[in-house]
Amino acid sequence: MVKRDLETCLSPAMSGVHLNSNSIVVVIDTLRATSAICNALENGAVSLKPVGTVEEAKRLKEKGFLVAAERDGYVLDFADFGNSPFNFTPERVRGKSIVYSTTNGTRTIEIASAGYMVVIGSFLNISALADWLKEQDRDVLLLCAGWKDKINIEDSLFAGALARRLLDSDVFETKCDSVKITLDMWSLAKGDILGYLEKAAQRSRLREKGLDDCIPFCHTPDSTRVIPVYNNGIITRLKVV
Amino acid sequence: MVKRDLETCLSPAMSGVHLNSNSIVVVIDTLRATSAICNALENGAVSLKPVGTVEEAKRLKEKGFLVAAERDGYVLDFADFGNSPFNFTPERVRGKSIVYSTTNGTRTIEIASAGYMVVIGSFLNISALADWLKEQDRDVLLLCAGWKDKINIEDSLFAGALARRLLDSDVFETKCDSVKITLDMWSLAKGDILGYLEKAAQRSRLREKGLDDCIPFCHTPDSTRVIPVYNNGIITRLKVV
Numbered sequence: 001m002v003k004r005d006l007e008t009c010l011s012p013a014m015s016g017v018h019l020n021s022n023s024i025v026v027v028i029d030t031l032r033a034t035s036a037i038c039n040a041l042e043n044g045a046v047s048l049k050p051v052g053t054v055e056e057a058k059r060l061k062e063k064g065f066l067v068a069a070e071r072d073g074y075v076l077d078f079a080d081f082g083n084s085p086f087n088f089t090p091e092r093v094r095g096k097s098i099v100y101s102t103t104n105g106t107r108t109i110e111i112a113s114a115g116y117m118v119v120i121g122s123f124l125n126i127s128a129l130a131d132w133l134k135e136q137d138r139d140v141l142l143l144c145a146g147w148k149d150k151i152n153i154e155d156s157l158f159a160g161a162l163a164r165r166l167l168d169s170d171v172f173e174t175k176c177d178s179v180k181i182t183l184d185m186w187s188l189a190k191g192d193i194l195g196y197l198e199k200a201a202q203r204s205r206l207r208e209k210g211l212d213d214c215i216p217f218c219h220t221p222d223s224t225r226v227i228p229v230y231n232n233g234i235i236t237r238l239k240v241v
Numbered sequence: 242m243v244k245r246d247l248e249t250c251l252s253p254a255m256s257g258v259h260l261n262s263n264s265i266v267v268v269i270d271t272l273r274a275t276s277a278i279c280n281a282l283e284n285g286a287v288s289l290k291p292v293g294t295v296e297e298a299k300r301l302k303e304k305g306f307l308v309a310a311e312r313d314g315y316v317l318d319f320a321d322f323g324n325s326p327f328n329f330t331p332e333r334v335r336g337k338s339i340v341y342s343t344t345n346g347t348r349t350i351e352i353a354s355a356g357y358m359v360v361i362g363s364f365l366n367i368s369a370l371a372d373w374l375k376e377q378d379r380d381v382l383l384l385c386a387g388w389k390d391k392i393n394i395e396d397s398l399f400a401g402a403l404a405r406r407l408l409d410s411d412v413f414e415t416k417c418d419s420v421k422i423t424l425d426m427w428s429l430a431k432g433d434i435l436g437y438l439e440k441a442a443q444r445s446r447l448r449e450k451g452l453d454d455c456i457p458f459c460h461t462p463d464s465t466r467v468i469p470v471y472n473n474g475i476i477t478r479l480k481v482v
Contacts, residue, residue: 010392013255017390149258151251153418177394180440184429185422199421 003173005139006166008159010178011146012104015111024138025115026129026162027230028155029145030122031202032083032211033105034228035218036068038124039085041237042224044094048235051099052106060099066092069101073209076101084214085124108145109230115141120228120235121162123218128225130165132240140166142179153185153200157193160186193219244414246380247407249400251419252387253345256352265379266356267370267403268471269396270386271363272443273324273452274346275469276459277309279365280326282478283465285335289476292340293347301340307333310342314450317342325455326365349386350471356382361469361476362403364459369466371406373481381407383420394426394441398434401427434460 009018019025028034037048051057054069054076061067061078068087069079081087083102112118116138121129133140142162144155160182166172167183174180189196194216197203206212217223227238250259260266269275278289292298295310295317302308302319309328310320322328324343353359357379362370374381383403385396401423407413408424415421430437435457438444447453458464468479 010251011255013258014252014390014392017254147418149255150417151255151419151422153421156418156422175442175445176391177388177397177440177442178392180394181392181397181422181426184426188425188429199418201416201418204416 006172007176008142008178013149025112029105033102035122036085040088050106057101118230247413248417249383249419254390266353270346276363277326281329291347298342359471
């Protein structure tokens with residue numbers, strides 16, 4: 001079998017040279033957007049609509065959506081709750097369509113839609129996602145949301161963890177230096193992921209705001225088999241046949 | 242003493258969010274432009290003018306400049322020699338002003354000129370450069386040329402080697418995730434740099450074209466104390482006081 005190509009783009013600023021319309025794009029924003037999205041769908045949410053601006057979140061709140069929105073760590077006054085994965089409890093989200101306000105995440109998802117198909121990745125669904133990607137017979141691009149167009153450690157690390165699984169399967173091959181850099185990160189981190197993450201700038205930012213309680217949860221693999229898929233502005237669960 | 246900030250930008254595509262007018266920018270394109278520039282000045286060249294297009298190189302050749310230019314590994318018919326550091330021998334370059342045609346390198350140097358000052362780094366001058374940077378009392382940005390706006394392993398690795406020296410000095414500190422990623426690369430590679438580079442895409446490209454003979458030379462530290470500095474379109478040796 002001809003192997004499929006695996007590439008990684010470590011910041012949306014480089015998406016112009018990595019994206020192509022034939023690749024499945026995996027969007028990665030592990031702290032916290034893509035972890036929260038996986039958890040929301042696992043807990044019974046029908047859909048999530050990622051929005052980039054506070055204004056749009058507010059407008060949709062007025063239309064009756066449940067809204068998760070915060071800025072700089074504070075829940076916005078009109079929102080129902082904040083952006084932590086822990087907020088998406090079954091009691092709150094089951095059967096609901098949710099608006100999720102995230103700056104980096106929303107932008108990255110929109111950029112990703114130039115690809116063949118957009119799915120959402122995090123440690124929460126890493127095995128389900130890897131298994132599914134191996135069956136698609138498609139090239140794959142791992143697209144990290146990063147932090148305001150800079151590279152971040154946490155998304156790069158997850159890209160390395162997922163790349164390791166895909167390349168170990170013999171379905172994929174890579175000539176992409178960014179993939180290889182993240183494989184090295186994963187090899188250094190896998191024995192103590194939380195220890196490795198101590199040096200991440202986002203680790204410090206979340207700690208300073210008291211928002212770091214979700215970090216162990218966001219790095220615990222396989223709490224769900226859900227694969228979130230983005231289409232026409234909405235994220236729903238992929239129907240795996 | 243207040244520590245100075247160290248950042249690394251792994252591709253020119255992210256320079257918009259990393260560059261600022263207060264930082265000294267170190268341009269890195271180790272295979273082969275910045276290694277060749279260091280070697281040319283060490284061997285007595287008076288100056289180098291980096292140019293991005295074949296047309297400009299040709300125009301300057303007609304004006305009497307010595308021209309180093311190749312595309313896809315072939316020396317251009319009007320050029321005096323190709324882009325390998327080995328071509329810049331004392332016999333050829335002493336006392337000369339040289340036009341050096343390089344696509345990624347030229348573009349990166351031009352982007353870098355938005356910074357406070359632009360200097361050129363490679364393993365050839367790593368100690369001289371690190372020593373000088375520690376004395377400037379300025380923030381520093383390491384700017385990797387990469388490969389067509391993608392990240393490459395060889396420039397990232399050199400950024401890690403230089404960052405290690407700067408941070409070990411206690412003059413610099415960093416909150417930049419990209420710096421930390423390259424420090425990990427350097428920690429994995431430093432015992433066997435050439436072995437580590439085997440996985441770099443540029444390693445394969447140069448091998449396929451028979452242009453890889455310079456790789457050990459480009460990764461041998463401290464063959465020169467020259468610090469190339471870019472100003473108004475021209476690279477000359479920094480007068481260190």
